[in-house]
Amino acid sequence: MHRAMIASLGVEPPTLHACRHGYAALMIAAGVNVKALSTFMGHANIRITLDQYGHLLPGAEDEAAGLLDAFLGRQLGAPTATHSVESAL
Numbered sequence: 001m002h003r004a005m006i007a008s009l010g011v012e013p014p015t016l017h018a019c020r021h022g023y024a025a026l027m028i029a030a031g032v033n034v035k036a037l038s039t040f041m042g043h044a045n046i047r048i049t050l051d052q053y054g055h056l057l058p059g060a061e062d063e064a065a066g067l068l069d070a071f072l073g074r075q076l077g078a079p080t081a082t083h084s085v086e087s088a089l
Contacts, residue, residue, distance in 0.1 A: 024037060024041060024049075024052075024053050024056075025053070025056055027040065028056045028057060029056075034046060034049055034053075034057070037053070
């Protein structure tokens with residue numbers, strides 16, 4: 001019954017491949033570690049996972065630069081851009 005209804009709507013059921021990609025995308029969105037995802041996906045190594053899903057990973061270059069800035073500020077005791085803005089308020 002469900003298959004007939006879906007067919008009448010003209011909707012194609014997702015392929016196993018599409019479900020697999022959807023699963024990986026949801027895991028990344030949930031914040032799952034890439035190494036763990038690689039294991040869950042059955043990839044031989046993490047490079048396969050990064051090559052396939054790296055574009056979905058959060059943390060653009062601006063965020064990475066901010067993280068480094070904050071880390072160095074804590075290590076060196078220097079104010080970071082974030083601290084400078086907060087102290088100005």
